[in-house]
Structure formats: structure tokens, C-alpha cells
Amino acid sequence: MAEGKRIVTTPLISLITINYKQAQVTCDMLESTKALTYPRFEVIVVDNASKDDLAERLQQGNYPNVKLVVSPENLGFSGGNNLGIQHAKGDYYFLLNNDTIVTPNLLEQLLIPFSQHPEVGVVCPKIRFHDQPNIIQYAGYHPLNSFTGRTWAIGLMEPDQGQHDKPGPTWFAHGAAMLVSRDVLKRAGSLDDSFFLYYEELDWSARIRRAGFQIYYQPDALIYHRESMSVGKANxxxxxxxxxxxxxxxxxxxxxxxxxxxxxxxxxxxxxxxxxxxxxxxxxxxxxxxxxxxxxxxxxxxxxxxxxxxxxxxxxx
Structure with a gap:
């Protein structure tokens, strides 16, 4: 697989996730990564000033490829992921919510579009709800309605019957899970810290597309999402x-x-x-x-x- 002038046969993937006072939820996700079949990945957990027992849980849970980065302040989604990227060594960055559960062949499937389409800069999996495992949360995004400032996920709340199993470009990445190439950060920059929480992936997606990249939906990759666990359903x-x-x-x-x-x-x-x-x-x-x-x-x-x-x-x- 070519990336710039360097040939990477089995690229290193840096999986980056953020913990904020959810040590058990984060460990549940990390447990699911033990079943990943991809041979080269590291895991970086950014703790956003949680002051919980995450460090102890990581020691007890036998996570040898996990690096814990502790932030003295809550940097939000944008800043937390950017801090994780600073500590990452990978050829690709996989930004993954801590309230997700991965499936074994996830990383292999996410890499496929990069080798097939050189214009691809970000790949997102199909996302289903964890508590309703056959109900779709994300199968790509519709375009932005420039008059209302709204967009909406394709397939949202639909039973998954294979109706959204065609891979292809989409308008926006989903913040719960996105595999991003190094070239994207070089040309489009990283997440904007000013957002802190919400809309940051939409803003980043817009900049990524303006930089000439495609955002790609890969239905053969799948995760399950426990939606809104970090801030609750409404507050x-x-x-x-x-x-x-x-x-x-x-x-x-x-x-x-x-x-x-x-x-x-x-x-x-x-x-x-x-x-x-x-x-x-x-x-x-x-x-x-x-x-x-x-x-x-x-x-x-x-x-x-x-x-x-x-x-x-x-x-x-």
C-alpha cells in the first residue's frame, strides 16, 4: 500500500480513544479490541482529567499495547483526540469512541478503501446501536442542508437488512469511529479545538473534503455504539x-x-x-x-x- 513515497505493506494503526469518568466503559471497549485480528495496531487512551481508577483498571486488565495519556484538564472531544494524535506513531489514526464495541475484522475492512481509491482520506464503518444491535445508527451521511444547518445519518433507526451495504463516498465522517490517514493531517489539519464537543467531526469533514479528499463509508466494517454515554441523553x-x-x-x-x-x-x-x-x-x-x-x-x-x-x-x- 502506497502512502506518499513510502511503501507500507502492513501499516501501523493508532487507535485513539478518550476517557472521561467512564473507566468501566472504556475497559469494555478495550476488552473488545482483544479480538481484533489485524496484526499491527497500538491503543492510546487519553484520560480527560477524570481522576477515576482507569490506570489501575488498565494494569489489572492486561492491556500490553495500551498507552495511557493523562491530561490535567478536560480537553473535550477535539482536544483529547488531538492530544492522542500527538502521541501516536501510526500510519493511520483510528479515532474511536470509548463507548463502542468493535468487531474482529474491523481494521482490515477499514483499510481496504485506502488501497483501492487514492483520493480517500477517511473511512468510517457501519454503526449499529449497542442496545439494539440490528438497528442502524450510521451508514453514511446525507449532504448538509445549508439553509437549516442540519444533516442526518443515512439509515438512522432502520433495521439492518442489507439495504445500506454498498460502499462509497459520503459527505461526513461519524465522530464515533473514523480511520484517518496521515496525509489528511498534513493537508487539512486536525480537529479544531474550539468545538470541544459536537459538530467537530462535521467541521473537520468539510475541511477534509475542501483539501481534496474523499470520506468513505465501508459497510463491511462494523461497530456497536452506546450512544450519548459521556454526557447523557439531555442536559x-x-x-x-x-x-x-x-x-x-x-x-x-x-x-x-x-x-x-x-x-x-x-x-x-x-x-x-x-x-x-x-x-x-x-x-x-x-x-x-x-x-x-x-x-x-x-x-x-x-x-x-x-x-x-x-x-x-x-x-x-
Whole structure:
């Protein structure tokens, strides 16, 4: 397999995962990696200032190829993965959520598109829900709706009957599992730390595609995902970062008329709807999260993207 000028017959894969106060969940994922059949991979666990018993669990669990990197502060998803990349030695970086379970031939399958299509920079597996193992969470992404700032996963909540088993390019990577080549970081950079949590993989995907790479969906690779274990199904922090980063993502990646329409849609429809939803049951913490997210965007500036606006998909909101 060629990568730049170097021939790598069996490339080293650096599997990077983040732990935040979920030592047992992280160890469950690491246990599943023991069944991986790929012969050359390292595992880097970044602990985001958890102060839990992860180190002791790693010693007791017999994980000889695991390197623990402890951050003195919580760097979020973006910063945690970037810290892991700094410690990685691999030819490819496999960013994997700690709340996932892998399947044995996962890494071999993820590597295949890189050898078949030189323009591929990122490969993502099919993702099913851990608690509903035949229900799809991700089989690629639809294009961004530039008017609403929304996209949605192909196959979401569908029973897996093979209807999404065709591999091919897709619009966005899924943050739960993405195999990334070294060349991507050289040309597109790494995850942007400003996102901290949510939308960071969408922003990175947009930059990766602007750099000339394809993002590829590989259905023959499979993982199972315990969704939203790190921050819960709904809380103020999730509301804050979803609100803040939806605006931040659009400001960084959409321009012109599409961005104007988005502002009109968001501030005249989407935001009032959210405020009403939080006011009726009286959730002041959520209302404060929305206010803080708007203020953050008013006090942070970003340079416009160098490329044209993304294609519009009218369906969905």
C-alpha cells in the first residue's frame, strides 16, 4: 500500500480513544479490541482529567499495547483526540469512541478503501446501536442542508437488512469511529479545538473534503455504539454545545446567501421553538445554556472558508 513515497505493506494503526469518568466503559471497549485480528495496531487512551481508577483498571486488565495519556484538564472531544494524535506513531489514526464495541475484522475492512481509491482520506464503518444491535445508527451521511444547518445519518433507526451495504463516498465522517490517514493531517489539519464537543467531526469533514479528499463509508466494517454515554441523553451542557457549535459550524463553513437564509431560519424559527420547549416545563439551566451559546458566538470571530458553500439538500430540518 502506497502512502506518499513510502511503501507500507502492513501499516501501523493508532487507535485513539478518550476517557472521561467512564473507566468501566472504556475497559469494555478495550476488552473488545482483544479480538481484533489485524496484526499491527497500538491503543492510546487519553484520560480527560477524570481522576477515576482507569490506570489501575488498565494494569489489572492486561492491556500490553495500551498507552495511557493523562491530561490535567478536560480537553473535550477535539482536544483529547488531538492530544492522542500527538502521541501516536501510526500510519493511520483510528479515532474511536470509548463507548463502542468493535468487531474482529474491523481494521482490515477499514483499510481496504485506502488501497483501492487514492483520493480517500477517511473511512468510517457501519454503526449499529449497542442496545439494539440490528438497528442502524450510521451508514453514511446525507449532504448538509445549508439553509437549516442540519444533516442526518443515512439509515438512522432502520433495521439492518442489507439495504445500506454498498460502499462509497459520503459527505461526513461519524465522530464515533473514523480511520484517518496521515496525509489528511498534513493537508487539512486536525480537529479544531474550539468545538470541544459536537459538530467537530462535521467541521473537520468539510475541511477534509475542501483539501481534496474523499470520506468513505465501508459497510463491511462494523461497530456497536452506546450512544450519548459521556454526557447523557439531555442536559444543559449538551444544549449549550449543540447550540453554540451549530452556529459556529455554519459560520465557518457556509457563506453568502445560504448563510443569510440560515440566520433567518435559525433566529426566527429554530431558536424560538427551542426556547418555548425549555420555558414551558421551566428549565432555567437549559435557557441559560442557550443564552451563553449565543453570547459565545457574538464574541468570537472566524475567517470565512476558502471554498464555496456546501451543496444544499432541501429535505430534512
Amino acid at each position: 444543559a451542557m449538551k444544549v449549550y454545545y449543540h447550540t453554540r457549535n451549530r452556529l459556529w459550524f455554519m459560520r465557518r463553513n457556509v457563506t453568502g446567501f445560504s448563510l443569510l437564509v440560515f440566520y433567518l431560519y435559525y433566529f426566527c424559527l429554530a431558536l424560538p421553538k427551542a426556547l418555548i420547549q425549555y420555558m414551558l416545563p421551566w428549565q432555567p439551566a437549559y435557557l441559560k445554556a442557550v443564552k451563553d451559546a449565543i453570547i459565545w458566538n457574538l464574541t468570537h470571530t472566524t475567517k470565512p472558508p476558502t471554498s464555496v458553500s456546501m451543496p444544499v439538500a432541501i429535505a430534512g430540518n
